Amino acid sequence: MARAPLSPDAVVDLALRIVDEEGPDALTLSAVAGRAGVATPSLYKHVRNLAELRVLVTGRVLGELTEVASEAVLGRSGDEALRALMDGWRSYAARHPNRYSALIQAPRPETAEAGDRLIGIILAALRAYGLEGSAAIHAVRCLRAAMHGFAVLEAAGAFQLAEDLDESHALLAHMVVSGLQTLPRTARPGPAA
């Protein structure tokens, strides 16, 4: 059974499988090598080192998240787009909790492009609110904080009580929407963009 020839992408595939199945801490070069049916040092022919592998994984996950976010926002606008974005984000994280937890948050040049694309989508979701310049940036930050915070906590199993998470998340979305609909003085939308 000729296993598929190794390549950086294939290594990342294996890494993702490990992360999904055993958690982010189980992502180890020797674990990847084990799955690849190869000796650990051989991986260095495809990936610079473990740190880079983690970055590549982050890039991949960021890409998937971007896709999800993009699909959510497509064809919608205003509150509807915002809620769809938030729901999509959360459901991606809930579907792949370990993968989501494996995301490296600290910005790195290698993932900057993927990150920017994702920010672009979030920005697009906010378009209908007509936010200008800085106001849009503040809004994007808040949206990121809300979505990321909820996703991390849910992925970590930090919400222990029985209350329905969908409802909690709906409230979060309500907060975001209602906050944007009643912007404070400094961040009021300017003339239609």
Added chain:
Amino acid sequence: MARAPLSPDAVVDLALRIVDEEGPDALTLSAVAGRAGVATPSLYKHVRNLAELRVLVTGRVLGELTEVASEAVLGRSGDEALRALMDGWRSYAARHPNRYSALIQAPRPETAEAGDRLIGIILAALRAYGLEGSAAIHAVRCLRAAMHGFAVLEAAGAFQLAEDLDESHALLAHMVVSGLQTLPRTARPGPAA
């Protein structure tokens, strides 16, 4: 120079210093031993293992955060309490970014009590909104998500643009407040608690 005698607490102190100065990943038993001027295995006389040390660190940080949160909420209520809580939380995380990043999110029995106390404070900050039962829980979750998300991202340096972070955070607080002031049907406050 009689170094202070080692003890579990002293070990955690050293661990925190390492985390603060070198980041969460630098928290290693041998690093702690180095600072303590002791051989690595000696630490096992005070701490079960690295995993436990991490849990102890989490407990300590949770305690500090609880103190900060508690002080913020004391003597305030309503929107003011909420904003003070959010500001305090954020400023703690900003003051000790590595420490904040070292927090283990996954709930563990050893930190459950500390976590519950913190949740209690958040709940107290929401008291004035008169939320009943589930509604209060959903609100706490949202608040946690917002505060934690912002704190994590800020600590990781994920907000790169020049825009003032205070302003972004104020918008986040505005979202939370305005969302609570206009609760959707399901989560409307009941008769005054």
Added chain:
DNA sequence: GGCCGTCGGCTAATCCTATTAGCCTATGAG
């Protein structure tokens, strides 16, 4: 057809960290 460079795997070796086992000493209780 034969030669050569490169790709991608391998083994050996090094370093670090965690963790366990077992030893040893000072110290306070009795």
Added chain:
DNA sequence: CTCATAGGCTAATAGGATTAGCCGACGGCC
């Protein structure tokens, strides 16, 4: 004075990361 204990130590084991250097298969080229 004796002894148990606390708390430090050394030796040793087990992983995991990484580097160095070896080697065979394969495609391209003369």
